[in-house]
Amino acid sequence: MSTANASRGANPLRRIGAAYDRMRDRWAVAPAWLRWIVYILCIGIVLLPSSEAVSDFLAPESGMVVWFFPVGIYILLALGLNVVIGHAGLLDLGYVAFFAIGAYAMAILGVKFGWDFWAILPAGILIAAVSGILLGAPTLRLRGDYLAIVTLGFGEIIRIIAVNTGYLGKSNGIPNIPTPPSIAGVQIGDLDVFGYKLLALDPRPFYYLLVALCVVTIIFVRRLQKSRVGRAWTALREDEDAAEVMGVPTFRFKLLSFAIGASIGGAAGVMYATATQFVVPDNFQFMLSATILAGVVLGGAGNIPGVIIGAFLVGWLPERFRALQDYRVMIFGAALVLMMALRPEGLLPSRTRKSELAEGTGGMGSLGAEVAGPTQTAPEVGE
Amino acid sequence: MLHNFTTQFWPNTIDGLAIGAIYALIALGYTMVYGVMRLINFAHGEIFMIGTFASLAVMNLVGFQAPLGGLALVGVFVLCLAGSMAASGGAAVALEFIAYRPLRKHGSPRIAALIAAIGASLFLQELFAQIVVPKIFAPGHGRDFIGTPRLMNKETLFSIGNGVVRNDKLLVIIAAIVMMILLDFFVNKTKVGRGIRATSMDPQTATLMGVNINQIVMLTFLVGGVMAGAAGLFYVLVFEVTKYTIGFILGIKAFTAAVMGGIGNLRGALLGGFILGLIENWGASVTGSEWKDVIAFSVLVLILLFRPTGILGESLQQARA
Numbered sequence: 099m100s101t102a103n104a105s106r107g108a109n110p111l112r113r114i115g116a117a118y119d120r121m122r123d124r125w126a127v128a129p130a131w132l133r134w135i136v137y138i139l140c141i142g143i144v145l146l147p148s149s150e151a152v153s154d155f156l157a158p159e160s161g162m163v164v165w166f167f168p169v170g171i172y173i174l175l176a177l178g179l180n181v182v183i184g185h186a187g188l189l190d191l192g193y194v195a196f197f198a199i200g201a202y203a204m205a206i207l208g209v210k211f212g213w214d215f216w217a218i219l220p221a222g223i224l225i226a227a228v229s230g231i232l233l234g235a236p237t238l239r240l241r242g243d244y245l246a247i248v249t250l251g252f253g254e255i256i257r258i259i260a261v262n263t264g265y266l267g268k269s270n271g272i273p274n275i276p277t278p279p280s281i282a283g284v285q286i287g288d289l290d291v292f293g294y295k296l297l298a299l300d301p302r303p304f305y306y307l308l309v310a311l312c313v314v315t316i317i318f319v320r321r322l323q324k325s326r327v328g329r330a331w332t333a334l335r336e337d338e339d340a341a342e343v344m345g346v347p348t349f350r351f352k353l354l355s356f357a358i359g360a361s362i363g364g365a366a367g368v369m370y371a372t373a374t375q376f377v378v379p380d381n382f383q384f385m386l387s388a389t390i391l392a393g394v395v396l397g398g399a400g401n402i403p404g405v406i407i408g409a410f411l412v413g414w415l416p417e418r419f420r421a422l423q424d425y426r427v428m429i430f431g432a433a434l435v436l437m438m439a440l441r442p443e444g445l446l447p448s449r450t451r452k453s454e455l456a457e458g459t460g461g462m463g464s465l466g467a468e469v470a471g472p473t474q475t476a477p478e479v480g481e
Numbered sequence: 482m483l484h485n486f487t488t489q490f491w492p493n494t495i496d497g498l499a500i501g502a503i504y505a506l507i508a509l510g511y512t513m514v515y516g517v518m519r520l521i522n523f524a525h526g527e528i529f530m531i532g533t534f535a536s537l538a539v540m541n542l543v544g545f546q547a548p549l550g551g552l553a554l555v556g557v558f559v560l561c562l563a564g565s566m567a568a569s570g571g572a573a574v575a576l577e578f579i580a581y582r583p584l585r586k587h588g589s590p591r592i593a594a595l596i597a598a599i600g601a602s603l604f605l606q607e608l609f610a611q612i613v614v615p616k617i618f619a620p621g622h623g624r625d626f627i628g629t630p631r632l633m634n635k636e637t638l639f640s641i642g643n644g645v646v647r648n649d650k651l652l653v654i655i656a657a658i659v660m661m662i663l664l665d666f667f668v669n670k671t672k673v674g675r676g677i678r679a680t681s682m683d684p685q686t687a688t689l690m691g692v693n694i695n696q697i698v699m700l701t702f703l704v705g706g707v708m709a710g711a712a713g714l715f716y717v718l719v720f721e722v723t724k725y726t727i728g729f730i731l732g733i734k735a736f737t738a739a740v741m742g743g744i745g746n747l748r749g750a751l752l753g754g755f756i757l758g759l760i761e762n763w764g765a766s767v768t769g770s771e772w773k774d775v776i777a778f779s780v781l782v783l784i785l786l787f788r789p790t791g792i793l794g795e796s797l798q799q800a801r802a
Contacts, residue, residue, distance in 0.1 A: 237782065240789055255778050385603075395592060428603070428607035433600070437600075438583075443593075
């Protein structure tokens with residue numbers, strides 16, 4: 099892709115990427131103590147939004163609740179979707195289904211069976227994972243585009259089932275979902291760290307719980323990415339046939355990525371339901387899948403810091419510019435188009451992913467360039 | 482349950498064919514673009530939506546009071562058709578030019594095009610909800626269903642069993658088939674059509690043979706848009722209602738139809754559209770109409786499992802490796 103290389107530097111977005119690449123090189127040889135300082139700094143930054151001053155500055159019109167939803171939940175969902183899209187290279191357009199399954203698991207088990215949040219969380223994750231396998235088992239043999247449309251259909255089916263089933267409260271949803279059990283007495287300043295009351299009253303305890311969940315997820319996904327499983331995913335993303343020939347059981351690994359992505363989505367759903375204490379089918383529209391997908395791709399699929407930043411942006415920007423309320427979705431749409439034209443690999447792409455894209459043989463295939471091998475360029479005649 | 486199926490069989494069959502014809506016309510756009518570029522044009526549903534509003538705009542401009550008949554009807558119908566086809570075709574070409582061409586030039590991955598399409602789709606929906614519909618059609622009701630005037634008297638022509646064949650539905654079904662035949666002729670028998678088929682088989686070799694790929698791609702979008710525009714008019718004609726989100730669910734169903742018939746295959750789109758319309762309506766008579774969409778998607782999943790290349794196989798011309 100000579101055109102892409104030639105234009106590097108001319109485009110400010112590419113400069114961000116170049117700076118990020120240098121940073122990554124330094125990070126690769128950074129000593130352990132430096133890494134720990136950075137980790138602690140990151141945690142510190144993440145805890146900042148819970149202070150009034152920072153919140154007022156970053157989201158003046160919606161308040162602290164923004165850091166739980168949409169920002170925090172979007173980040174967790176994006177981490178999960180990244181496993182499916184970024185790592186395994188499977189295009190899932192119905193990811194919201196697993197979010198919905200987690201949320202409804204919390205609602206049903208909590209309201210109708212009286213379970214505890216801490217019991218429901220693993221149960222919800224398990225249910226979501228099983229549904230991921232149930233969806234994946236028949237469909238994962240399909241090619242990319244077909245998989246996209248089947249998952250999209252699945253997402254809609256789940257929502258329509260919720261709308262039509264009396265047991266799930268039809269379109270009115272399920273109210274009075276229990277919050278996690280509070281632990282009194284653990285106080286930092288004016289805050290009950292484990293005092294789960296109302297999200298609108300004090301979102302901070304929920305926010306911290308969500309941050310903890312995100313941190314666990316990041317560590318888990320990161321370890322996975324560096325393991326045999328992660329290497330298998332990379333192999334099947336880059337060339338499925340070659341991976342199969344090399345003895346990678348591609349179908350099983352695809353199924354695994356689906357199950358893991360689904361379980362992270364389920365965890366986000368459980369968290370969302372317990373915090374808002376209320377689920378309705380309208381919360382689980384295709385729009386949400388599209389937004390999370392946009393976050394993953396904007397940030398740079400396959401790269402965890404990129405994905406977090408992408409999800410943060412798609413969650414935060416519309417809240418920050420509420421003054422433009424009526425036009426924000428329109429601007430968001432136009433921004434997606436523009437972003438894809440300027441920097442389709444995302445803000446901070448993963449390096450292997452970028453090289454795949456440059457070859458034009460990435461897991462998703464390239465537009466009008468499928469036939470181009472590593473040494474050829476995309477057909478570009480008649481300009 | 483099953484009783485409903487048998488008693489309502491003929492009415493459902495006729496309704497299914499009518500909506501199936503509309504699915505088929507939209508599906509053509511998906512199939513053409515996919516055949517040439519291997520790209521799911523997700524914003525195609527919005528192109529259809531623009532067609533519905535364009536035909537409404539022409540109707541408002543002509544400004545008739547009562548349903549028309551005779552020559553006046555034919556004249557207005559042709560005007561509406563021209564208006565909706567021009568609007569949708571233009572929008573589709575603009576979409577290709579603004580959203581897809583930069584990606585194509587960089588050889589971007591398909592997922593980037595998909596995101597751009599989702600972005601374009603959101604943009605167009607909101608453009609209509611926030612600006613176009615409130616300013617032109619219904620001030621203050623940008624996000625509501627907009628009723629459209631009745632263009633022609635709906636008369637019963639004849640009946641099959643207990644099913645009543647209405648003139649507007651028959652018109653839609655016949656028009657879809659005629660347009661399909663014309664398009665089939667265009668792609669298979671004309672010189673430009675040969676360019677489309679060549680590009681679909683192998684863009685690089687087509688380029689070497691002197692085919693202008695950019696022109697072909699633009700033409701593909703234009704043809705798909707024109708068909709979606711016609712579908713927009715037919716939808717307004719039969720259902721007399723539209724909305725800014727109308728393209729979303731119809732777009733997905735039309736895509737389902739395209740996949741069902743074999744994406745990239747023109748005749749498959751027609752067949753898939755009719756089959757989807759029929760199954761959906763027959764199924765809904767058994768389960769209740771609130772499950773209609775679930776039936777449509779379940780059928781899609783089943784077809785993909787047992788015949789992933791669709792009923793007629795996927796190709797504009799012939800099987801591909």
